[in-house]
Amino acid sequence: MTAAPPDHRLIDGRKIATDILRECKNYTDEQHALGRVVSICIGDVPETEVYVRNQARGAMRAGLPFEQVNWDANITQNEAKQVIQQMNDDASILGMIIQRPTPEHINIRTLQSAVHPLKDVEGMNPASIGNIVYSDVALAPCTAAASVELIKQTGLKLEGLEVVMIGHSEIVGKPAAMMLMAEGATVTVCHHLTRSVAMHSRRADVVVVAVGNAGFLGPDMIKPGAAVIDIGINQIQDEDGNFEIVGDVQTEAVTEVAGWITPVPGGVGPVTVAILIRNAIVAHKRQIAAGWIE
């Protein structure tokens, strides 16, 4: 008996991530000294554990020093900001990640603004996001950049491509839309106030879904042969009471209509981590170029 052939409609995020991390490893192997990436959790946030673990693993595969720190849940906004500013000045720190969610009294956006753009490996500082508008996508928000990377993997030419982005968050929808425009795509951004999402998604060459709603996108919402990029990560309970992770797309049904589709898990998730690591490498090159480190 031979194994079933791979389904070429499924875009393999793990393989793409492996390729990106290998490239990063080639770079780190050549360096004699590298600062570390610091992951900051504020308070006790079990939700972030799996993210942090994956990031640490990705860093290890890329040969990048990674440190996880936990700040007390009662740290004040000012204290947190001061520590971040000290980290900006610390040449042994390559970049910082501020894990979400943070305690309610913490204004995460102000903290993200305090991370120097050259150390903003998450691409979350408003100045980093502003640079995307100027088509400078070097340190882009990781999930947004991952969705662009996954579209490129289909082999579709981005110039003139009709892309419909469903979801207009600051972390994914808006920056991904800007990045896709920079690549020449015609982009429509739909969201909860859009009159008919299907009217848009049905005419698209590529549909990117980031709404956080399990099974939101069904097979009647896409054009045959379209590429579907599923950004959703939703925890649901099956009939037996077991938890599982699913995306925003009815993957099985949509696969019958789509030309390409990213699975969940194993699609955008691993690529997002790999982009974070790649951002750290880009940050390293930029810090050298800026004379911050040798």
Next chain:
Amino acid sequence: MTAAPPDHRLIDGRKIATDILRECKNYTDEQHALGRVVSICIGDVPETEVYVRNQARGAMRAGLPFEQVNWDANITQNEAKQVIQQMNDDASILGMIIQRPTPEHINIRTLQSAVHPLKDVEGMNPASIGNIVYSDVALAPCTAAASVELIKQTGLKLEGLEVVMIGHSEIVGKPAAMMLMAEGATVTVCHHLTRSVAMHSRRADVVVVAVGNAGFLGPDMIKPGAAVIDIGINQIQDEDGNFEIVGDVQTEAVTEVAGWITPVPGGVGPVTVAILIRNAIVAHKRQIAAGWIE
């Protein structure tokens, strides 16, 4: 004989500008001291004269001190940057405008980045633009903000509105798209690589055109009753050799189909100037809130 009644399809940019400037004047009348807005021209740039004159006039109507400075065409990038940094620290300066175009050896984007966000009345610093992505539109690029203002004047509800933006420049198209999304519109951004602009523009409730191409948008490209916002400012020569300013829209023909249309001149131009002045007022409030001035 009675005068012809006004054409209610035409959106009167001059009236909107007058209303905005009057509000600004109400604010400046209450202040005992106000810093000045400094307009910086680098080199001898006759194209900017009319803009600077209109800005100076708008500032005067709003009771805002305005100073025009000319820097030598041979100023180096570093010298220019240093002067801007001194201006950031000068409490008597409320904000700066860097007139375009600049000489070729000047990197205008780096200069715009050097303007502190609290003094960036043009809204051109990448950090200011990044804040738009975060739906913080207080100091937005003036022309983009003007196009949003003009749409609001139609009385159309922005939530769920189908808007097609033609042109994806950093100054107008992209930031306007972000601002419209923040207001709840569904936005498609078309540009020179879009397969069929008409396919998009014909289904839109509002079409915003910013391509810099006289007569680009004809009556066959819009849906009856749509609102058309014309951002173009093009100088053309008529049959008698006289120069005139026209927009990107075939205004007369499109007026027969459109529900609303902005004339050129007298549409987006005066509103853009008024928004610049309003940005200066917002900057003043923010500088007080930040403790920079009293």
